[in-house]
Amino acid sequence: MGAKPDGFVLRHEWTLVGLLAVLAYVLGFTGFAEVMMFGPDADQHSWWDVGSATLQLFIFETPDATAHWPLYLQIARALAPMVVLYTAASAVWKVVNQQVALYGLLFRKRRFVVVCGIGETGYRIARDYCLNSDKRVVAIDLDPLNALAAELESYGAIVVHGNAMDPLVLMKAGVIYAKELFLCTSDDKANIAIAKNAERLTRRLDTRDIERLEQVAKRHEQPVAGEPPHLGLRCFLCVDAPDIYEVFAAHSFFETNTARFAIRLFNRRETIARNIFNTCAPDLYYRPKSVSDEPMHILFIGFEALVREMILQTALTAHYTDFRLPRITVLCPADQQTRINRFLHRYPHLDKTVEISFVHDDPMTITESTWRRIQEVSHFSVCYVGLESDVEGILSARRLNRLRRLSAMPALNFVVCLNQQNFLAEIIDDDFLPIGLDKSHLPEHEPIEYFETLDQTISIDIVVNEALDVLARTLHNAYLRTQTYLGTSAEQNASVIVWSELPAHKKKANQHAAAHIDIKLRLCNCVAYGADAAAPEVPFPPSDEALEQLAQLEHRRWMADKYLAGYSYGERRDEDRMLHPDLIPWEQLTEADKEKDRDNIRQIPKLLKLQNQKVCQLDL
Structure with missing residues (x-):
């Protein structure tokens, strides 16, 4: 529009x-x-x-x-x-x-989207469609005085006031004829109920209706990453509560993928954390190369849901050629102890992936002596601020940076993750500079970056087109081609299916493997550029020694992935009991298992070529 x-x-x-x-x-x-x-x-x-x-x-x-x-x-x-x-x-x-506009949607079948709940998340995805897509937007919100909904109306959206949990409201919005349905109310349980009602409504479509809708979709939808688009209604359900996400992630309803209806659980905090580590990964600020270097030591301010997700991202990706566990210090108030206990209980093997400690203090009032004490073992490599209040987050980073300068301590980069959950965000973030991968130009006196979590993440590109999963999808497609060549069928191997139909836990395994490829490249002073870039392509890995190091690193990353998923060592593989015989140090692996990890490293240039990229030398 x-x-x-x-x-x-x-x-x-x-x-x-x-x-x-x-x-x-x-x-x-x-x-x-x-x-x-x-x-x-x-x-x-x-x-x-x-x-x-x-x-x-x-x-x-x-x-x-x-x-x-x-x-x-x-x-x-x-x-x-x-x-x-x-x-x-x-x-x-x-x-x-x-009424006229809603009636007109009958002539735009599969060419409009419905957004339920016009808060900060729903507003951004609806605005992106209004401004950057030819699809019409229908926004459903309970509050007739919602200023964000009124603004969307000025962009050309059709705003329907009512309770989206009411099937009659969904029918009024023409949800069964929409291309996408986004459930972004502030109540996770309500989002799930709306999804169930929408799925029930799509059952009313008969075979002839489905065929007509598929014909319309085929004319207007393009393949995504080489895969044919889903021709039915795609439902994106935003879930913030980790407990609810854990309960429903493996539920059969959330694996629905039919010609009528497909649903995807969208874990907003996890996606934001992945996006933060995509552009502000710890090794972009400091990268230990051997045990003679200081270890990676990361400071997190606060213990909200986003910080917990970033801790998991650290455990999954912060693996370097010094082969030591990264250190994590969390600075948060003492009233977070219950959350801490539950988090550690939820991930009982976390201590096998990171060295984590907690300091109960207020970043706004922490003393110089405490600031020095928590860095006695090693200085912080980078600090991520993830407080619920954006104002407190900004002030905490600035105060700790001043305290660092007054204490004559080494430079420390800060990444302030702005929550963007109220109107103040529209005012305080006007002057923040875009975030790039090159951190060498940050001002030495105040090396602070401000990551606008919703603006940077809630978009068609990331939510719908899964931009963060391009490499993960390439990994799976390469695996799919290999298995198809070998004659393996879906009956023999449940993973021999297209990416869109892959279960969430198998998608995550590919995501975690893909997220570490850029780190492996940087460890060898390499980077992935477009195939038409002027920089010459270089061999990867650059040497046999590098191959062995990266293969060992890949095994450690894989072990961290398994540990966080709840696996333990067992002499025999048992998926029901979550036991795996390869959860052992690199030195104890068989040569055949080591060769699998080496092959994973050798495959990196081929995977990048499938994305029209090549490995080049990183300009230092």
């Missing part, structure tokens, strides 16, 4: 209407005063009669014979009814327009 209207008339429509109404009244009053108060029958009229007669112009109550009226009274006689008619027509059109 088009951009927000900015014409003078549109922006000042009702101001102009009001001025015309005043002008009509003034002209009418002046004219009637001349005719009634200074005419032949002046002694029969009062000023009250003049005012009453003027008002009657607006309700079409005027004499038929007006030959003796002055010109300005004739103008008022025509202008006043026109103002009334325009106002009435606008009021009626405001009511009818929504």
Whole structure:
């Protein structure tokens, strides 16, 4: 849809209407005063009669014979009814327009999207569609005074006020004919209920309806990463609560993928954390190469859901050629202890992937002595701030940076992860600079980056097109081609299916493997560039020694992945009991198992070529 209207008339429509109404009244009053108060029958009229007669112009109550009226009274006689008619027509059109627009969706089947819940998340995905897509947007929100919904309306969205849990509201929005359905209310349970109602509504489509809708979708949808697009309704369900996500991630309903309906659980915090580590990975600030270097030591401020997800990302990706566990210090208030206990209980093998400790203090009031004490073993390599309050997050980073300078301690980079959950975010983030992969140009006196979590993550590209999973999808597609070549069928191997149909836990395994490829490249001073880049392609891995190091690193990364998934060592592989015989140090692996890890490293240039990329030397 088009951009927000900015014409003078549109922006000042009702101001102009009001001025015309005043002008009509003034002209009418002046004219009637001349005719009634200074005419032949002046002694029969009062000023009250003049005012009453003027008002009657607006309700079409005027004499038929007006030959003796002055010109300005004739103008008022025509202008006043026109103002009334325009106002009435606008009021009626405001009511009818929504019904007309909703009816028009019948001619745009599979070419519009429905967004339920216009909060900070729903608003951003709807705005992205309005401004950067040819799909129409239907926004459903319970609050008729929601300013974000009103803004979307100005972008061209159709706003339906009502409870999205009501099937009648979903039917009114034409959800069964939509291409995508986004469930972004603030209540995770409500989102799940809406998804279930939407799935039930799609069952009403008969075979002929499905065929017609598929024909429409085929004409307007393009393949995504080489895969044919899903031709039915795709539902994206935003879940924030980790407990609810864990319960429903493996539920059969959330693996639904039919011609009518497909659903995807969208873990907003996890996706944001992955996106943060995509552009602000710890090794972009400091990279230990051997045990003679200081270990990776990461500071997290706060223990909200986003910080917990970033700790997991650290455990999954922060593996370097010093072959030591990364250190994590979490600075948070003491009232977070219950959350800490539950988190550690949820991931009982976390200590096998990171060395984690907690300091209960307030970053706004922490003393210099405490600041020094928590860095006695090693200085912090980077600090991630993930507080619920954006203002407190910004002030905490700035205060700790000042304390670092006053204490004459080594440089420390800060990444402030802005929550963007209230209107203040629109004000305080106006001057923040874009974040790049090159961190060498950050100002030495204040090396602070501000990551706008929702603006950077909630978009069509990341939520719908899964931009963060391009490499993971390439990994799976390469595996799929190999298995197909070998004649393996889906009955023999449940993973021999397209990416879109892959279960969530198998997608995650590919995601975790893909997320570490860039780190492996950087460890060898390499980077992935486009195939048409001027930089020459270089061999990867650069040497046999590097191959062996990276293969060992890949095994450690794989072990961390398994540990966080809940696996333990067992002499025999048992998926039900979550036991695996390869959860052992590299030195104890068989040569055949080591060769598998080496092959994974050798495959990296081929995988990048499938993405039209090549390995080049990193400019230092």
